[in-house]
Amino acid sequence: MSEIKTEFYKKNAAKAIKxxxxxxxxxxxxxxxxxxxxxxxxxxxxxxALRQKAHEIRQFAINHLDILxxxxxxxxxxxxxxxxxxxxxxxxxxxxxxxxxxNQIKMVVKGKSMVTEEIGLNQVLEANQIEVNxxxxxxxxxxxxxxxxxxxxxxAIHKTRKEVAQLFTQKLGIPYCEDPPVxxxxxxxxxxxxxxxxxxxxxxxxxACAETGxxxxxxxxxxxRMSTTMPKVHMAFMGMERVVAKLEDHDALFRLLxxxxxxxxxxxxxxxxxxxxxxxQLDGPDQFHLVILDxxxxxxxxxxxxxxxxxxxxxxxxxNVCPAYGKIGGHTYGYPYSGPIGAVITPLFVGINRAKDLxxxxxxxxxxxxxxxVDIDLPRMLLALRAKLADGDPKWGVTRTNSMEKIAFQIxxxxxxxxxxxxxxxxxxxxxxxxxxxxxxxxxxxxxxxxGWTQSRDIKPLARVSFLTQWKNRxxxx
Amino acid sequence: xxxxxxxxxxxxxxxxxxxxxxxxxGKSSGPALPVLFGTAPDDLDTRLNAYINRPVPDRMNLLxxxxxxxxxxxxxxxPVENVSQAGYAIQExxxxxxxxxxxxxxxxxxxxxxxxxxxxxxNLDNDVTLFTTHSSPTPDAKExxxxxxxxxxxxxxxxxxxxxxxxSATLVLRTRPHQPRAVSLVPSIHVAVITxxxxxxxxxxxxxxxxxxxxxxxxxxxxxxxxxSGPSKTGDIELVMVxxxxxxxxxxxxxxxG
Numbered sequence: 001m002s003e004i005k006t007e008f009y010k011k012n013a014a015k016a017i018k019x020x021x022x023x024x025x026x027x028x029x030x031x032x033x034x035x036x037x038x039x040x041x042x043x044x045x046x047x048x049a050l051r052q053k054a055h056e057i058r059q060f061a062i063n064h065l066d067i068l069x070x071x072x073x074x075x076x077x078x079x080x081x082x083x084x085x086x087x088x089x090x091x092x093x094x095x096x097x098x099x100x101x102x103n104q105i106k107m108v109v110k111g112k113s114m115v116t117e118e119i120g121l122n123q124v125l126e127a128n129q130i131e132v133n134x135x136x137x138x139x140x141x142x143x144x145x146x147x148x149x150x151x152x153x154x155x156a157i158h159k160t161r162k163e164v165a166q167l168f169t170q171k172l173g174i175p176y177c178e179d180p181p182v183x184x185x186x187x188x189x190x191x192x193x194x195x196x197x198x199x200x201x202x203x204x205x206x207x208a209c210a211e212t213g214x215x216x217x218x219x220x221x222x223x224x225r226m227s228t229t230m231p232k233v234h235m236a237f238m239g240m241e242r243v244v245a246k247l248e249d250h251d252a253l254f255r256l257l258x259x260x261x262x263x264x265x266x267x268x269x270x271x272x273x274x275x276x277x278x279x280x281q282l283d284g285p286d287q288f289h290l291v292i293l294d295x296x297x298x299x300x301x302x303x304x305x306x307x308x309x310x311x312x313x314x315x316x317x318x319x320n321v322c323p324a325y326g327k328i329g330g331h332t333y334g335y336p337y338s339g340p341i342g343a344v345i346t347p348l349f350v351g352i353n354r355a356k357d358l359x360x361x362x363x364x365x366x367x368x369x370x371x372x373x374v375d376i377d378l379p380r381m382l383l384a385l386r387a388k389l390a391d392g393d394p395k396w397g398v399t400r401t402n403s404m405e406k407i408a409f410q411i412x413x414x415x416x417x418x419x420x421x422x423x424x425x426x427x428x429x430x431x432x433x434x435x436x437x438x439x440x441x442x443x444x445x446x447x448x449x450x451x452g453w454t455q456s457r458d459i460k461p462l463a464r465v466s467f468l469t470q471w472k473n474r475x476x477x478x
Numbered sequence: 479x480x481x482x483x484x485x486x487x488x489x490x491x492x493x494x495x496x497x498x499x500x501x502x503x504g505k506s507s508g509p510a511l512p513v514l515f516g517t518a519p520d521d522l523d524t525r526l527n528a529y530i531n532r533p534v535p536d537r538m539n540l541l542x543x544x545x546x547x548x549x550x551x552x553x554x555x556x557p558v559e560n561v562s563q564a565g566y567a568i569q570e571x572x573x574x575x576x577x578x579x580x581x582x583x584x585x586x587x588x589x590x591x592x593x594x595x596x597x598x599x600x601n602l603d604n605d606v607t608l609f610t611t612h613s614s615p616t617p618d619a620k621e622x623x624x625x626x627x628x629x630x631x632x633x634x635x636x637x638x639x640x641x642x643x644x645x646s647a648t649l650v651l652r653t654r655p656h657q658p659r660a661v662s663l664v665p666s667i668h669v670a671v672i673t674x675x676x677x678x679x680x681x682x683x684x685x686x687x688x689x690x691x692x693x694x695x696x697x698x699x700x701x702x703x704x705x706x707s708g709p710s711k712t713g714d715i716e717l718v719m720v721x722x723x724x725x726x727x728x729x730x731x732x733x734x735x736g
Contacts, residue, residue, distance in 0.1 A: 025716075032717060064514060066499045071514075073492065079701055084488065085495035137723055138714035154714060161716050180718040188724060195724070196630065211515045211689075212699050222710040222725025225663050229702075240499070245514045248685040255646075255681065262713070265547065266646035266681075269725070270705040277701070279616045282625050282658040284702060294495065302502035 002089075002120040004350045005334035009357035012332040022158050026326050029157050033320040036263035037371060044255065054252045055375040058311035061210075061244045065301070068210040068243045069292065075213020079275025081288040088295050089119035096121060096202075096235060097128055099289055103233055105130060105200045109191075111217065111224035112136035113204025114152060114314055115237045115293060117336035118349075121202070133194045135223035137187050144171045150330030150338065152316035153261050158329060191223070201227035201285065205238035206270075207253055207313065211246050213274050215290060218257065220268035228273060234285035236273070240292050241301075241310040253313065256373035260317035296349045303395070305384050309344050311374050316341075318368035318378060324361050333358055340368035340378045347385055352398045359385040408449070423466075430462045522690055529683055530691075532675075540644040540677045541733060547647035551708030552721055553729050560736040564671055565596035567732060568636070571669070572606055577633035578666035578727070586611065586629055587636035589656035592671055598636075607631075611656055625658065635665035635726070639672050641687075642731070645680040646707055649731065653702040662706060668726040673734045 005012075016022055041048045061068055073083045086092035100108070108125065110116070110132060122132045122143075134143040138156035142149060144167050149155030156164070165178045174186045203224050205215040215236050217224045228234045244253065258264040277284035300306050319325045319339030330338035335346040335355070343362045347355040359382050362368075368378045392400040400406065415421050436443045442458035445451070453459055465473075519525070532540075545555045558564045577583055583605050587593050589612040599608050609628040613621060629635075637657070641650040649670055653659050662668050678684055688694050710725030721727050 029717065063503065066496050066503065066505075067514065069499070070496060083492070085492050087491075087495065087498075135724065136714070137712045141714065154717070156714055157717075159715075161718075164715055180715040181720045183715055184712060184720040184723060188722065191724065214699055214703075220710070221712045221723030222663060223723065225659075225704065226724050229660050229663060240495075246516055247689050248516070248682070251681045251685050265550075266643075266648055266705070266707045268551075268707055268709075268711055272699050272703040273701070274699065275701040280655040281653060281701075282611060282613050282617055282622055282656070283660050284653065284658075288701075292495070294498065298498045298502045301499065302504075 002118055002336055004354070006346060006350060006355035006358060008334055009332055009355075009361060012334070013328040013361065016328045016332050021160055022329050023327070025158050025160070026329055029151065029154060030320050030326045033263060033317075034371070037259055037317050037320065040259040040263045040265075041256075041373075044259070046252075050252050050256060051373055051375040054256050054373060055311065057244055057249045057252060058313070058374050059308075061249075062241060062301070062307060062310050064245065065241065065243070068245055069240065071210040072208050072213055072243055073290075073292075075210075076215075076275055076288075076290055079213070080278075081275040081290060083290045083292065086291050086293045086295070089293075092119050092237065092291050092293050092295070093121055093124040095289075095291060097124065099233065099235060099287075100125070100128075100130055100200060103199060103287070105233070107131040107133070107194070107198050108200040108202055109133045109135050109194050109198040109223075109227045109231065110139075110201070111203040111219065111227045112139050112155070113202070113237055114336055115204050115239050116202065117149065119237070119293065119295065121237070133191065133198065135191050135195070135221075135227055136219070137184060137221060137223075140187055140191065141167065144168075148331065149336065151319060152314055152330075152338070152341075153319075154316075158331070195226045195230050198227075198231045200233040200235065201229075201231040203228050203234065203236045205236050205242055205290075206257065207250060208238060208243040209245075209247055209250060209272070210243055212272070214272040215274075216250070217271050217273065218254075218267045218269065220262070220264075222269055225269055225271055228271065229284060232285055233287045233289070234273070234276075235289040235291065237291045237293060240294055240297050242313070253374075257313055257315050260313075260315035260371070260373035300345075300348050306344075306348055306381055308376055309341075309348065309378075309381060311376050312341055312345070313374060314341070315373055317371040317373060321367040321371040323363055323365060323367070328361070340382070344378055344381045344385065348396075352385060352388055352393075352396055353401065356389050356401055360389070404449070426462065426466060430464070433461050436461075518690060525686065526691055529678065529687060534674075537674050537677060538735075540679060541674060541735070543679075544642060544644040544647055544677055544733075547645065548708070548731070551647055552711075553647055553708040553731065555731050555733060557733045557735050559734075561592070561595045561734055562597070564732045564734055565598060568596060568598060568669060568671075569602065571730070572634060573603060575634070575667065579633070580631075582631060583607065584609065584628070584632040585634045585636065586632035586661055586665065588638060588658075588661055589613075590638045592638045592673070593636060596636075596671065611658055611661065613656055615655075626660075629658070629660055629664050632665045634667045634669055635661040635663070636669045636671070637662045639670050639676065641684055642672050642677045642733075643679075643681060643684055643705075644677050648681075648705050648707040650684065651704045651706065652697065652700045653704075654700065659702055659704060662704070663725050666722070666726060667728045667730070668706070668709070670729070670731045671734065672731060677733070 084095045125132050134140045141156040150158045161178045169176045206218045208215045258267045276288040325339040333342045343358040364379045388398045389401045446454045548555045584607045586609045639649040709721045709729040710723045712723035
């Protein structure tokens with residue numbers, strides 16, 4: 001299991017907002033990728049409507065998940081691949097350890113994979129004296145720094161080139177240099193040795209294809225090709241939802257994934273992997289293992305309200321447009337998945353009460369839905385989570401977060417339905433507000449449960465004469 | 479290794495896993511496979527025919543589109559009239575370039591009919607070693623290690639390709655005997671040689687042909703089909719684009735147009 005730190009959301013958000021380096025980095029990534037992705041969708045021959053088509057493709061796949069997985073697995077097994085169905089994180093990591101043990105693996109190379117972050121694979125391997133080398137440059141940087149990814153696609157986006165230069169000088173012993181090509185070359189050199197020495201390569205899975213029986217891996221650096229080609233054993237981890245039915249489904253999905261992730265027409269490398277090396281081939285792994293992971297996904301699948309989140313292909317487009325992510329950064333979310341996708345899926349994985357601040361912290365502006373390559377209605381699910389927190393939900397084991405809130409809204413509902421009571425309330429409030437501290441005609445501090453409203457901004461006082469009264473007076477004038 | 483008892487446990491585990499999914503979906507069984515994977519379209523033959531027998535001017539337009547898209551990716555495309563010109567051009571290229579690691583100029587090339595026609599070993603400079611990945615029907619560990627050693631020494635890897643998708647400047651490579659996939663990955667420079675008729679328009683065409691053309695069906699996707707769109711790259715340090723993260727730093731495609 002990955003370490004869960006969702007309880008510290010508020011504290012970490014406050015810290016992140018005060019970090020000028022992080023603010024610059026987040027601004028930069030959003031400013032560059034957000035609009036570029038929107039433009040890339042618009043420039044598609046099919047236009048943005050392709051997103052709806054992709055939604056239908058993913059929806060269809062999720063609705064037939066059972067039979068698609070069985071088909072995928074059968075074809076991979078027929079080619080000599082081994083498939084393991086893991087019900088949770090411990091199950092998956094135990095299988096990985098078992099295979100590593102059988103093959104006397106001392107060192108692994110690893111392509112970027114969110115699902116292995118989710119199951120905390122690195123920690124388990126390291127605890128069993130297996131050296132783990134992250135090979136995506138961003139992941140490598142944060143592994144050297146002893147941190148966790150802050151962005152799904154650009155995991156080290158919170159690090160400046162100065163920090164990377166210092167880190168590489170310290171850990172790789174190279175002369176200090178802030179030039180990204182020089183730093184990249186240093187990592188290339190260091191990791192090349194690891195690729196060639198490792199006996200086992202680990203990867204995630206971007207999209208599997210049931211019809212042909214392949215998983216696919218996508219990268220720009222070539223590190224996943226290295227990890228899945230050079231070592232003797234390749235083990236891929238996939239969330240059980242990452243399969244589609246037909247080969248041609250990949251047409252829309254890869255074009256959208258590349259655009260959503262990095263505003264590219266097509267990612268640098270896509271590999272269709274369907275099994276180990278055959279006897280007549282010269283390279284490729286002798287063993288291919290696919291671990292298909294549930295880890296809470298079947299529970300989401302069973303709830304029609306949240307099933308849609310399983311359509312996600314983890315491109316991070318929603319991170320690049322989210323105003324909340326743009327200020328608080330990925331680490332604040334306290335779990336590998338950040339941004340709007342994290343705000344929906346993390347509560348469903350770790351407990352809605354435990355991760356309540358994540359779904360309450362998102363502004364419901366809808367930018368994530370517009371940016372999503374498969375048109376997932378994230379705001380709808382954020383609201384659904386909040387409704388569960390407001391009312392409680394036995395099915396998800398949610399307890400109501402604040403019973404006073406419910407009572408307050410019930411009173412409010414009574415007040416606004418009764419004209420005379422409402423007018424009386426207005427009058428009372430307009431008298432009370434005279435006592436509150438003001439600056440430039442704005443109220444600066446409100447008391448009691450209302451204090452949150454003036455915590456980071458001033459609020460306009462109620463008008464002396466309400467609109468309704470003004471309107472009436474105007475009409476009565478000759 | 480996995481014995482029969484382990485296999486049984488695995489099967490039970492798979493069964494339970496799939497049952498859980500079925501329960502979550504609230505159903506007992508899915509539709510038959512043809513419905514899931516689609517049926518052949520009525521205009522199948524017309525479409526395939528139009529793809530396969532493209533008139534030359536259309537092919538030249540696709541080449542232009544490929545060149546235009548490749549430029550955006552720092553992928554160099556060199557049209558040449560015939561295979562011997564391609565051979566000369568590659569020899570010249572080898573002369574002009576230097577290895578990234580060490581000083582020995584080693585080149586590794588696929589054992590492939592098109593690459594054989596390049597006649598690279600003829601008139602090759604004395605300081606260049608050329609290795610071709612020809613292997614026995616079932617290469618053993620020793621033979622594979624030998625080829626791997628050659629691969630690691632080489633700074634240029636020469637391959638053919640199955641298709642070239644113009645719209646995204648993507649080469650599509652199947653894995654076959656004599657054609658190790660690392661040749662397009664480990665050397666610092668990837669040189670690919672293709673013919674004009676291998677250039678297709680887009681992914682839609684690619685998947686259509688892979689799925690419905692009987693010749694393609696026979697070959698299948700193999701156990702590893704790779705799409706390559708330009709040299710290796712990263713933007714992980716402050717989003718600055720750098721080529722040559724882990725794969726080739728440079729990539730050149732020679733297109734034989736004649």
